[in-house]
Amino acid sequence: MAKSCYVHIPFCGSICYYCGFCKSVSSNAVKEKWIDQIHKEIQSKPISSLDTLYFGGGTPNILSKEMFRALSLPLMEFLDSDYEWTVECNPEFITENQLQEFQQLGVNRLSIGVQTFQDSLLQKIGRHHSSKQAMDSINLSREFGFHNLSVDLMYGLPGQSLDDVIRDLETFFSLGIDHLSIYSLQIEENSIFGKKGICSCDDELEADMFEQIVKMCKKHGFEHYEISSFARNQQYSKHNLSYWTDQDFYGIGCGAAGRENGILYENTKDLVSYCDRGPMPSFISETIQERAFDSIMMALRTQFGLDVTAWQKRYGLDFFMQYKNVLKKYLGTYLCLEKNHLFPTEQGMEILNTILVDFLSEN
């Protein structure tokens, strides 16, 4: 039975130029219909207890206080005593009232979408908050008792230099936050950048940026615990770890994905259809081999790696026989095997996609 739940809130104040997620700028009437469907969807799930609850988007903190409460109440009763409840927040919409409401409801982790601390770059990517607003919202969150904070940054932005990335990281470290998620810009075809034919920065610069990020994070005591995630004081994202360790999770809302009884599904991405007819999930049929490969792919994203014994038991396959060539090629410099756990070295993380292609070819 799944112990994690992702709820997708597909509303935003405006559309960022790089964004390819499921989102819209909608009226309150649409949001009312949406929330009715969310309630029906929650009721249709066999949820009994949750270790982690994650509100992602879109922009979850664009919801009014009343709507946020209405969304939360039916899920709160399932939270276990040691739960993690994360809400993704856009600094543009963080207010004292909202933080007070989050505290009262029991939200205990905020993931703040800063993207960059430089105003000129924020404008270039279509973000409507300033760097100061981002920093003020982080400080305000702390004042309201939120100490489990994560910041999202991006690199490889149009016109961003290596020095810009270094400055962003220095600002991030000065804030004393224990978790960083940092992603390179991917140009999605359906984003404004994609439609305008904007290209991502060149591969060499992007690789230099990534190398610098890893170096600086390590210097500041962060573990590179997942390919795009860094944490200090073991402040890992418990919710994301459930994805990376092959656990089931409920996916609720328009544009959400989930996995129940090992079967992946994706809800409709069309908000009008969702409001009228509910999630209409598409189930993704996978062979055991495909599921077994997905499990390897997710586990190798992390420093904790793959528990080979558990994997063999779960999928009924002989890992060492099946992947003998790829293991021969990468074990040592790029992959490590300790106590039957296979994990990537730092060099392995840098070429993870190549390693995974080789795993896939042996599937």
Ligand code: SF4
């Ligand atoms: S990046 Fe986030 S805030 Fe911007 S449009 Fe996409 S979902 Fe909305």
